[in-house]
Amino acid sequence: EVQLVESGGxxxxxxxxxxxxxxxxxxxxxxxxxxxxxxxxxxxxxxxxRSRNKASGYTTDYAASVKGRFxxxxxxxxxxxxxxxxxxxxxxxxxxxxxxxxxxxPDWGQGTLVTVYS
Amino acid sequence: EIVLTQxxxxxxxxxxxxxxxxxxxxxxxxxxxxxxxxxxxxxAPRLLIYGASIRATAFPDRFSGSGSGADFxxxxxRLEPEDFAMYYCQWYGTSPVTFGQGTKVEIx
Numbered sequence: 001e002v003q004l005v006e007s008g009g010x011x012x013x014x015x016x017x018x019x020x021x022x023x024x025x026x027x028x029x030x031x032x033x034x035x036x037x038x039x040x041x042x043x044x045x046x047x048x049x050r051s052r053n054k055a056s057g058y059t060t061d062y063a064a065s066v067k068g069r070f071x072x073x074x075x076x077x078x079x080x081x082x083x084x085x086x087x088x089x090x091x092x093x094x095x096x097x098x099x100x101x102x103x104x105x106p107d108w109g110q111g112t113l114v115t116v117y118s
Numbered sequence: 119e120i121v122l123t124q125x126x127x128x129x130x131x132x133x134x135x136x137x138x139x140x141x142x143x144x145x146x147x148x149x150x151x152x153x154x155x156x157x158x159x160x161x162a163p164r165l166l167i168y169g170a171s172i173r174a175t176a177f178p179d180r181f182s183g184s185g186s187g188a189d190f191x192x193x194x195x196r197l198e199p200e201d202f203a204m205y206y207c208q209w210y211g212t213s214p215v216t217f218g219q220g221t222k223v224e225i226x
Contacts, residue, residue, distance in 0.1 A: 035215060045155075045163065045206055047215035061213040097162060104150055104169055106210060110162050 002026035002107045004098050009112030016088050020112060022081040022098030030054040030076040033101045036083045038094035039111075048072075048096070051081065066092075088116045120144055120209045124218035130226040137194040139221045141207035146187045151211030154183055154192045157204045166205070167192060197223070 008020040020036070033056075036048040049072040050061045060072050071084040081098050095111040121144035131137055141152070149170030155163035156177075165174045167183035170190055180195040194201055202225050207218040 035210075037215070044220050045208070045217040047213070047217070050213045050215065063214060095162075101210065106153055106165055106168060106208070108162055108165065 002100070002102070004100060004107060004109035006096060006098055006109045006112035009096065009114045011115045011117060012088055014089060014116055014118050016116070017084070017086045018088065018114060020083040020085065020096055020098075020114070022083075022109060024079045024081065024098075024100060027100065027102055028076075029074060029079050029081070034072075034074065034081045035099040035101075036072060036081075037097045037099055037108075038092075038114075039097070040091070040094040043094075046094075049083065085114070088114075090116050090118075092116050119214050120147055120212075120216050122207050122209055122216050122218035124205075124207060124221045126221060127219070128222045128224060130224050131197055132226045133197050133199055135197050137192075137197055137201070137223055139192040139194075139205055139223075141185075141190045141192070141218050143188040143190075143209065147209055148211055149186050149190070151209060152185075152190055153208045153210060155206045155208065156201075157206065163206060194223075199225075 003025045005023045012018050034051045051072045052059045069087045073082045093116045095113050097111045098109045100107045123142045125140045152170040154167035156166045157163040171183045182193050184191050204220050204222050206220045209216050
């Protein structure tokens, strides 16, 4: 059974940093593309970042709103995906979900809440 | 970037009625990477349809997806009380991944 479990969400002040983790099980992480997607309170879904699989050279892409501030990474040996978030802004407040794509099928975790406040 | 436009924004229907939700892409896309999600308040989105027309096993057959090119449709044949929720479409074939703004299906 595929499972994705996010952690690391917290309250943080503007300008601060936070590292989110996504522990995966039920599949081999290195073989699959992984995304982070967020949802601000009362808003729609917004893609944040992508980490491609080993076959695609582990390349990454970012949404314009987070490029230069967020870094997506993975540790295949630990079956974990990460999102390092620096220079956080109030508008980064959201539930952050990790998403895997196995054979064209998205699987989502339950999310972790990040609140940026002053 | 593929822009997805969902319509209508809100659909007010009664239980037992048919719901038809539209998702239009700004250019032709491969349906292999077009998905639909159901989301209820306080919950994570649940994958409902992937590959434009493949229903996730957790959902009953009153849900169906169709379409190709730039026009995709989610149909709920007969609304049950538990179907009133927000629905999003998603393009995940290339980055940037994009989502429609959502259609709220509410009880009339």
